Amino acid sequence: MSSSAPIGVFDSGIGGTTVVKELMKSLPNERIIYFGDTARVPYGNKSAGTVIMYSRQIVKFLLEKKVKAIVIACNTASALALEALKSELEVPIIGVVKPGAKAAAEVTKSNKIGVIATHATINSGIYEDFLHKTDPKIQVFKKACPLFVPLVEEGWISDDITRQIIHRYLDELIDKGIDALVLGCTHYPMLADEIKKVTGDNITLVNPAFECAREFRYLLEENGLLCEVSQELGHEFYVSDGPKAFAELAESFLGEDIVTRANVKVYNFENDDSILRTYEIKRSV
Numbered sequence: 001m002s003s004s005a006p007i008g009v010f011d012s013g014i015g016g017t018t019v020v021k022e023l024m025k026s027l028p029n030e031r032i033i034y035f036g037d038t039a040r041v042p043y044g045n046k047s048a049g050t051v052i053m054y055s056r057q058i059v060k061f062l063l064e065k066k067v068k069a070i071v072i073a074c075n076t077a078s079a080l081a082l083e084a085l086k087s088e089l090e091v092p093i094i095g096v097v098k099p100g101a102k103a104a105a106e107v108t109k110s111n112k113i114g115v116i117a118t119h120a121t122i123n124s125g126i127y128e129d130f131l132h133k134t135d136p137k138i139q140v141f142k143k144a145c146p147l148f149v150p151l152v153e154e155g156w157i158s159d160d161i162t163r164q165i166i167h168r169y170l171d172e173l174i175d176k177g178i179d180a181l182v183l184g185c186t187h188y189p190m191l192a193d194e195i196k197k198v199t200g201d202n203i204t205l206v207n208p209a210f211e212c213a214r215e216f217r218y219l220l221e222e223n224g225l226l227c228e229v230s231q232e233l234g235h236e237f238y239v240s241d242g243p244k245a246f247a248e249l250a251e252s253f254l255g256e257d258i259v260t261r262a263n264v265k266v267y268n269f270e271n272d273d274s275i276l277r278t279y280e281i282k283r284s285v
């Protein structure tokens with residue numbers, strides 16, 4: 001496999017672009033092929049069997065695009081499907097959960113860590129499994145925060161309602177004396193500033209997207225796959241539904257400091273590889 005081949009990144013929808021943002025920062029030479037399963041989002045309330053089946057279909061798509069390595073940018077798919085996929089693939093694959101748990105274990109001093117995520121990720125128990133393997137003394141306090149996802153997608157970031165909901169979910173974790181909080185869902189880093197206002201300075205927020213990008217860099221290096229020169233071709237974004245809405249939201253998820261000329265195309269699983277429409281993520285170079 002050549003180091004100039006693209007990397008594949010996938011998520012249940014738009015949220016994985018918070019991971020793309022970190023990957024673009026730490027791996028500026030890599031070309032990204034992103035798949036957001038916007039037709040079937042959310043994954044956060046689906047069964048493991050369904051999430052594994054969807055993830056397999058997306059991985060097949062990415063492999064057809066000749067990716068050299070894959071990042072599961074979705075916490076839920078990382079929690080439920082990574083192990084199954086790992087055993088089936090020849091290319092390196094990484095999820096966001098383990099890097100996030102590792103970073104939280106590194107920052108905690110009180111050994112009390114909060115984890116917030118979708119219902120599926122919380123119910124999988126994967127964060128506490130990793131954390132307890134790292135240090136059995138760590139106590140994990142977890143909470144599913146499903147309303148954060150639609151709030152972010154609606155753009156209600158700095159909003160009284162959002163602040164109230166953050167309190168409703170997080171006050172009980174804060175009362176437990178946690179000193180680290182894992183933002184275990186792709187959308188939650190978008191709420192980091194607001195969450196910080198509620199949690200205060202004594203709780204460190206851990207963004208698995210940032211940690212995952214760092215670990216992915218090591219993974220590419222280890223496998224001799226790190227791209228040393230910048231690529232001619234741009235990034236590509238594929239979605240299974242609604243390219244226009246995705247392109248608009250992706251601008252805010254990728255943030256001011258990210259520049260991309262990527263197109264967003266629709267992939268239809270039924271017709272296999274039919275590209276229906278193309279939209280551009282408008283941020284200019």
Ligand code: DGL
Pocket residue numbers: 011012013015016041042043044045073074075076077118121149184185186187
């Ligand atoms: N991307 C999902 C995650 O990180 C959140 C949205 C969903 O439920 O699919 O868990």
